[in-house]
Amino acid sequence: MFKRLLLLGLVSGILAAAAALIYQKIYFKSNEIDFSAIIKPVNVLLVCILAGLLASVGYGLLTKWLPKAGEIIFNFVFVIVTFASIVGPIGFRLPLSYENPELFPGLTVPMHFFPALAWFTVKPLFIKK
Amino acid sequence: MKKLIISMATLLAITAVFAFTVLAQNWTITNKYNIQFSSNDVGGIFKTFTGSIAFDETNLAASKFDVTIDVNSINTGNGLQNKHAKSAEWFDAAKYPAIKFTSTKIVKAGAAYQVTGNLQIHGVTKEFTIPFTFKKAGAGATFNGSFTINRSDFKIGKPGGEVAEQIKVEVAVPVTKG
Numbered sequence: 570m571f572k573r574l575l576l577l578g579l580v581s582g583i584l585a586a587a588a589a590l591i592y593q594k595i596y597f598k599s600n601e602i603d604f605s606a607i608i609k610p611v612n613v614l615l616v617c618i619l620a621g622l623l624a625s626v627g628y629g630l631l632t633k634w635l636p637k638a639g640e641i642i643f644n645f646v647f648v649i650v651t652f653a654s655i656v657g658p659i660g661f662r663l664p665l666s667y668e669n670p671e672l673f674p675g676l677t678v679p680m681h682f683f684p685a686l687a688w689f690t691v692k693p694l695f696i697k698k
Numbered sequence: 699m700k701k702l703i704i705s706m707a708t709l710l711a712i713t714a715v716f717a718f719t720v721l722a723q724n725w726t727i728t729n730k731y732n733i734q735f736s737s738n739d740v741g742g743i744f745k746t747f748t749g750s751i752a753f754d755e756t757n758l759a760a761s762k763f764d765v766t767i768d769v770n771s772i773n774t775g776n777g778l779q780n781k782h783a784k785s786a787e788w789f790d791a792a793k794y795p796a797i798k799f800t801s802t803k804i805v806k807a808g809a810a811y812q813v814t815g816n817l818q819i820h821g822v823t824k825e826f827t828i829p830f831t832f833k834k835a836g837a838g839a840t841f842n843g844s845f846t847i848n849r850s851d852f853k854i855g856k857p858g859g860e861v862a863e864q865i866k867v868e869v870a871v872p873v874t875k876g
Contacts, residue, residue, distance in 0.1 A: 662775035665734075665743045671777025 574625040577688070577695035582621030585687035586614040589680045596676045602669055604676060613680070620684035644689075651685045722752040722760035725839065726876030733767060733869055737862040742774035742783075744797075751841070751873060755832065758804045763813055767797040788855050794821045799828075819852040830869075843869040 590610055597603050624647055631646075632639035658677035663670045733744040749765030769791040772783050784791035801815035802825075810831045817826035830843035846864045850857045857863070 659778065660776065662779075665773055665775050667775070668745075668773075669777075670773065670775055671780060673777060 571629065573695045574629045575622065577692060578622035578625035579618060580621075580695075581624070581688040581691050582618030582684065583614070584691065585621065585683040586617035588683045588687065589613050589617060592679060592683075593676065600669075600672055600675075602672055604663075604667070604673060607663065607673075608677065608680075617684050617687075621688055624684065624688045647685055647688070651682055654681045657681075722754040722757050722762070724876055725751040725753060725873035727751065727765075728838070728872045728874055731869075731871045733867075735865050735867050737865050740774060740779065740861055742772060742779075744768065744771050745773055746771035747871070751871075753804075753832065753841075758806065758811070761801075761804045763799060763801040763804075763815065765799050769795050769797060789820060794819075799826070819847075820854050822852045824851060828869075838872060838874045841869070841871040841873065843867075 590613060593605070593608060593610075593613070597605070627646070628640075628643045631643045635642065655674075655678045658681065659674050661673065661677075663673055667673075727747065727749065731747050733747050735742060735744075744767045746768035747765065748768075749763070751763055751765070753761040753763070769789045770784060772780055772789070772791075774780055774783060783789055786793070796818075798818040799815055801813045803814045805812050805814075807829060810829055812827050812829050814825060814827045816823050826847075828843050828845050830841050833840050833842070844867070846866050848863050849855055849861070849865050850863055855861055
């Protein structure tokens with residue numbers, strides 16, 4: 570079970586990073602801007618994998634401690650944490666050399682939902698009831 | 699004959715004064731300027747700065763600054779803060795799109811200078827003195843100034859609150875002869 574959970578975290582993290590990087594490319598092209606010096610692809614990959622692994626660990630612990638209600642509690646917590654995390658990019662101050670800081674949340678806020686989306690999407694492949 | 703001499707002398711005097719005025723060097727503002735502001739928790743730049751500068755270290759009486767900052771070019775590094783700064787509560791950029799400064803007097807102050815003039819922000823015009831230095835480098839030069847503005851003097855934002863009353867402004871304006 571533990572190995573499956575770690576694999577779930579890793580795979581969902583890689584998928585979320587891939588989605589984030591594709592979205593980033595499309596966003597840069599359509600808006601003619603480039604925040605890649607701030608949102609580095611390596612950091613996107615590492616953060617997504619970390620988020621996936623943390624979610625797996627959290628899921629594993631909660632379902633172990635609370636076999637009946639653990640899963641629903643985890644789902645709520647994961648979604649609430651994901652929503653709360655968007656405060657970060659909205660309040661982020663870019664270096665003053667960037668012309669259009671108002672476009673920054675449009676890039677980063679959706680990215681914050683990708684780890685949760687990827688984790689919930691691939692979870693049935695790794696955890697079968 | 700006497701009248702003719704007086705007329706000629708007056709004309710000569712006017713011409714001399716006019717020539718003296720023209721002698722102040724005109725400077726063209728390059729695009730490498732930096733208009734920066736900061737306080738305890740906010741800071742940013744104005745990206746658009748235009749105007750005319752006539753400055754001669756040896757002829758301060760003929761020197762003149764007439765510059766404008768585009769309020770809509772404010773950049774704090776955060777989109778929401780930019781929008782907030784341009785709103786009616788702060789700069790009200792829709793109603794007052796420019797910050798203007800027109801000099802009335804320039805004096806030497808030690809190794810530096812002081813320019814006094816009318817500063818217009820947020821529709822409020824006040825006499826304001828800005829200390830500055832002037833450094834020549836080849837065909838160009840740079841004006842540097844650092845001063846503090848009390849935002850409440852110009853009715854910017856509500857008095858008190860999270861943003862400090864005193865806003866530090868730093869100006870660096872490279873110029874070329876022109």
